[in-house]
Amino acid sequence: MYPLQIKRVYVPAEETDGQRILVDRLWPRGISKEKLALTSWNKSLAPSQALCKALANKQSDFSDFSEQYYNELDANEAAHDFLSFISEEIKTAPVTLLYASKDEKNNHAALLKTWLQQKLIET
Secondary structure, three states: OOOEEEEEOOOOOOHHHOEEEEOOOOOOOOOOHHHHOOOEEOHHHOOOHHHHHHHHOOOOOHHHHHHHHHHHHHHOHHHHHHHHHHHHHOOOOOEEEEEOOOOOOOOHHHHHHHHHHHHHHHO
8 A cells, every 4th residue: 555645735746646636725826837746736624714714813722723624524425425435545656745835744634644644444
């Protein structure tokens, strides 16, 4: 099985990235499609605007954000479809989830990766 990894969009693409999938709702500032070397863009995996706004306005901390984002993923049919895609894809090549957040530890892509890995273990 190949790895599922995350990477900031501003870090150059590498051969070991395999499929590069942008998981942000908005296109990252200052970067071209060519430079991003994108395989696909899946906006439906990003947290809701309301959830992002609450975190940005400090109405919730990252722990609350994480719990609510996991709930959104559980209820999101597109996330479950993506899980099916990932379960097949990592059998043949690595997959890299791309995000623009400055925080490399506490971001939705890291949470998405964790959610996907947990669901893959359960199946």
